Amino acid sequence: MRPTVHDIAAKAGVSLATVDRVLNNRPGVRGVTRDKVERAIEALGYVRDVAAANLAKSRIYPLVFILPEGDNTFMRGLAAEVEAAKARSAVERTAITVLSVPAFDAPALAQALEEARGLDPAGVAVVAIDATEVVRAVDRLREDGIAVVTLVSDLPGSSRDHFAGVDNVAAGRTAGTLMGRFLGGREGPVAVVAGSMLVRDHRDRLEGFGAAMAESAPGRRLLPVVEGQDDPGEVDRLVSNLLADHPDLAGIYSLGAGNRGLIAALERTGRDKTVCAIAHELTPHSRTALLSGTLDALLNQDAGHEVRSAIRVLKARADGLAVIGAQERIRIEIFLKDNLPVDPA
Amino acid sequence: MRPTVHDIAAKAGVSLATVDRVLNNRPGVRGVTRDKVERAIEALGYVRDVAAANLAKSRIYPLVFILPEGDNTFMRGLAAEVEAAKARSAVERTAITVLSVPAFDAPALAQALEEARGLDPAGVAVVAIDATEVVRAVDRLREDGIAVVTLVSDLPGSSRDHFAGVDNVAAGRTAGTLMGRFLGGREGPVAVVAGSMLVRDHRDRLEGFGAAMAESAPGRRLLPVVEGQDDPGEVDRLVSNLLADHPDLAGIYSLGAGNRGLIAALERTGRDKTVCAIAHELTPHSRTALLSGTLDALLNQDAGHEVRSAIRVLKARADGLAVIGAQERIRIEIFLKDNLPVDPA
């Protein structure tokens, strides 16, 4: 059996309460006593039973998630994952509040962060927009001792505790290398469709894509990036224009959301088999398009993993505990038609 | 607060012990009483606090892992993950025993399964070999009420509870599609190096690869598969011969382990940049080779995830609980030089 607080108390010749004080370094223990206890802890190789501790504390963690509104499937999937986490609240001892804000609207986001602060939660997870007012709002939360994790899109200039998302420069590079190799010697320019250059993840992906294309396909012409606001209708319109303007278009990299529009435009114009299309996020639509060949590859971040990771990190930070970095690293997944997970995700 | 056993007892007008009997459907409760309690459970929406239950039970799960010996890095990594799980034993309430057996040796494996049975564990995780004597040994464990999970390589004909590994037909298909697209119009045959056709995972990968190549690159010549026993030295020898015999070799798919040999042969002969090489499993060697360009793509299964999943399933099965399918699904990861995880894995 592993040692318990009783063993420590016995070995150190003190009471349970004193052991507890040392363990949770609470005040009111003499230096010598503390030393005695710490030696006993060391000698016995004690590790606290977190489950029992939580049981005794019956602690719950009030958490706030701030998510963008909008019509795109990825964000809806993310929201669904937060709902799923809410359903696990009893088990995970969390109490989750969700705040919705208009997409790509920095003032609204800053205001939502203030609202979250008013709720006095243990932690806040937020899909960030890269703006100074948002940075300030996040920093204020931190000053109040509230843990903050950015979700999907990061906010590097802020004092956020952690980023639960993928390395988007690397994601863009991956897309670039795939595009370069899939096109091979084929002629023609490549287009890039983004959601908005306001969010960090889109800027990072663009940067990575450009760099990798330059390496794996030097001389290939990249068209100026267009921004579709992650809105399917807008993306459809933009892609249709691109296809009309460039009859020799060889490839499209869609680095944001709203892929329903991309897919619709490609299929409507009959260019779905000739243009190499690489997009982000596995949704029912993109899955179908990958299977039919309209999309050639899909990069994905596991929204469920991101939400679960954000919760783990927030809880740990709220308790002042360290997190295991490796477990919280979100992978960039690559899907071809052959390695799609079987469940409709 | 969520309802507890006390609430149920009060509502149903019975004692704690009776509630517990119903909850864990133990015998010795009259039908009417049982009904009363069940109605109360239903009405209150009770969900058991697993942590508290485990604390009260102070149950531990004796588990046995049976792993193949051998010089390849993947299996050593798997063993390391099992060791890591062992280090978490106190927290996860497990007691893990590891049994090593010679690789690709069915009789030895069957014997190890018998040995495991003698240890009377709650569950056994085994890297399977597809042979009737192994099937029989697994079935015997199951008859004794011991949970069995196959790890990495499956045993479809047996009564194992679960397979903790990837869909290897899909993995092979993925490799085939990548190979076809990376080669494009380039001439020349493609070689396949396996470990042994005795294990299911290698047979499955070969099948998938052949099918996908036929689709994405019809007419491309596939050389007869060679078997390197997952041994770096043997693989080196075989690949060197292939390279010598086929000056026009366009690609190599290494579907087993022992990639150090593959990499060495390619680099020694200076064919590393001209031959498109796709292999399995991320190791320090394969990572370096991917970054240098000797390997063009890497398929991977997360050994850590597989081990953790096997343990979760084994524990759940030992308790007669259901598992959440989605969480236990092991993904086929694709790595290019651009999306490698940063930690040396």
Add this chain to the structure above:
DNA sequence: CTGTTAGCGCATTCAA
């Protein structure tokens, strides 16, 4: 068949 009671490992009053 049912109920009482005493823990599991830890945190937290309240006294001393």
Add this chain to the structure above:
DNA sequence: TTGAATGCGCTAACAG
């Protein structure tokens, strides 16, 4: 500054 006692939600002897 320290200790004794009680309870978190659940299980398991042991009585009745």
